[in-house]
Amino acid sequence: MEVLLRDVSKVFPGGTVAVDTVSLHVRPGELVVLLGPSGCGKTTLLRMVAGLELPTAGQVTLDGRPARTVAYSGRDVAMVFQELALYRHMSVAENIGFPLRWAGFDDAARHEKVLEVASALGIGELLGRRPSQLSGGQRQRVAMGRALVRNPRLFLMDEPLSDLDTQLRTELRTEIVDLVKDLGATCVYVTHDQTEALTMADRVAILRRGVLQDLGKPTDVYTRPATLYVAGFLGQPRMNLIEATVVVSLDQHVALRMGAQELRLPWLHMQARMLARYHGERIAVGFRPEALTPVPPDTTDNVLHGRVLYLEHHGHESLAFLDVGATAVTIDETGYGDPGTNRGRSRGVRGMLARLSGRGGRPAAASEEKAVERAGAGRHERARAELTIRLAPYPSIGVGHPVAVAVDVTRLHFFDDAGMRIDLARR
Numbered sequence: 264m265e266v267l268l269r270d271v272s273k274v275f276p277g278g279t280v281a282v283d284t285v286s287l288h289v290r291p292g293e294l295v296v297l298l299g300p301s302g303c304g305k306t307t308l309l310r311m312v313a314g315l316e317l318p319t320a321g322q323v324t325l326d327g328r329p330a331r332t333v334a335y336s337g338r339d340v341a342m343v344f345q346e347l348a349l350y351r352h353m354s355v356a357e358n359i360g361f362p363l364r365w366a367g368f369d370d371a372a373r374h375e376k377v378l379e380v381a382s383a384l385g386i387g388e389l390l391g392r393r394p395s396q397l398s399g400g401q402r403q404r405v406a407m408g409r410a411l412v413r414n415p416r417l418f419l420m421d422e423p424l425s426d427l428d429t430q431l432r433t434e435l436r437t438e439i440v441d442l443v444k445d446l447g448a449t450c451v452y453v454t455h456d457q458t459e460a461l462t463m464a465d466r467v468a469i470l471r472r473g474v475l476q477d478l479g480k481p482t483d484v485y486t487r488p489a490t491l492y493v494a495g496f497l498g499q500p501r502m503n504l505i506e507a508t509v510v511v512s513l514d515q516h517v518a519l520r521m522g523a524q525e526l527r528l529p530w531l532h533m534q535a536r537m538l539a540r541y542h543g544e545r546i547a548v549g550f551r552p553e554a555l556t557p558v559p560p561d562t563t564d565n566v567l568h569g570r571v572l573y574l575e576h577h578g579h580e581s582l583a584f585l586d587v588g589a590t591a592v593t594i595d596e597t598g599y600g601d602p603g604t605n606r607g608r609s610r611g612v613r614g615m616l617a618r619l620s621g622r623g624g625r626p627a628a629a630s631e632e633k634a635v636e637r638a639g640a641g642r643h644e645r646a647r648a649e650l651t652i653r654l655a656p657y658p659s660i661g662v663g664h665p666v667a668v669a670v671d672v673t674r675l676h677f678f679d680d681a682g683m684r685i686d687l688a689r690r
């Protein structure tokens with residue numbers, strides 16, 4: 264089934280803009296994950312696709328027909344919610360078979376179908392039990408079974424795994440993908456968990472405050488995030504985002520000044536000429552730990568020097584957080600700001616780059632100021648940039664030690680003061 268959203272918005276009474284002009288095309292058989300922090304509008308968007316909620320503006324169509332019509336008319340669409348609504352007084356078999364009663368299946372046909380679905384989900388032994396006699400994971404499987412039993416053409420899942428422990432989540436993640444793909448069904452899957460999104464999705468749609476920030480294959484949104492927000496949101500550890508001033512040295516290189524240090528991109532570097540247009544301006548530079556390698560202190564080319572602020576040991580690796588004497592770019596991470604202030608502020612990505620947009624003589628909107636305060640980096644304070652690097656487990660260096668890091672300048676990310684990726688932004 265094909266899902267098409269055209270400029271869809273939802274404003275709740277009271278003025279909360281839960282979804283802001285989202286356009287999205289989910290192709291038949293595709294699994295699209297809606298990813299974003301709590302309150303960014305994922306559930307509202309999914310409910311509009313399910314026909315449970317009407318958009319304030321724009322259209323949602325399923326195979327060309329209005330979502331509401333499809334949802335009411337058929338059994339083509341199945342939804343699995345985060346809050347499992349199993350019937351407590353019914354057995355597992357009755358719970359799974361429940362939708363078939365309405366579809367007019369007789370007892371024998373229903374029994375057969377329930378058995379088939381239950382064994383596919385590995386809960387064939389549990390058919391006689393009540394929900395209260397099941398573990399969380401088993402209950403989740405029953406809820407999935409109830410959705411699957413109708414052979415829907417469209418699955419809508421709203422954080423179905425978020426109440427489960429890590430082990431189970433990992434297991435069910437692959438099972439869900441397999442089941443959906445086996446059925447050839449289309450699926451819109453909602454989560455706030457980036458690992459789920461990146462491992463399950465054919466394409467990921469990232470939302471912030473009801474606004475679609477980026478849409479693409481997991482590797483694409485990870486390697487070329489379209490906005491500063493996505494850059495800072497995806498990845499563990501997160502991308503380091505640091506303020507830099509662009510300084511062009513004619514015919515030689517483009518320097519990125521960060522505090523007392525700088526990185527130099529030779530003219531031949533693909534992105535140097537593009538950055539040259541920002542001469543004298545402040546931009547945000549993103550470094551994933553993958554682009555940073557510790558080197559001996561006397562290395563000279565494109566090296567940043569810093570001191571270890573603290574270390575974090577993760578067993579298979581350790582992370583070192585370095586102070587490199589630069590300024591961090593802070594992003595307002597809170598999913599949703601004050602009700603009613605969304606529109607006009609965060610249209611597109613403007614307003615997300617709180618610190619940068621408050622500079623250069625451009626007055627920051629009052630709401631941006633607030634965001635800055637919340638992030639603990641007011642306009643007149645300087646947030647200390649931390650550069651996260653990966654080290655072998657339990658390294659010999661300790662807190663306070665100096666560290667030199669070579670930067671792979673071909674793997675940097677650049678964002679303008681509106682938070683747009685510079686090689687995508689038009690100038």
Ligand SMILES: Nc1ncnc2c1ncn2[C@@H]1O[C@H](COP(=O)(O)OP(=O)(O)O)[C@@H](O)[C@H]1O
Pocket residue numbers: 275276277279280281299300301302303304305306307308599
């Ligand atoms: N029925 C409602 N009435 C008013 N505001 C709502 C309603 N449902 C959701 N909201 C608001 O809309 C925003 C998006 O909510 P939601 O779609 O549930 O986000 P998510 O699922 O991403 O956590 C939130 O600010 C939420 O408080």
Ligand SMILES: [Mg+2]
Pocket residue numbers: 305306307421
């Ligand atoms: Mg939700």
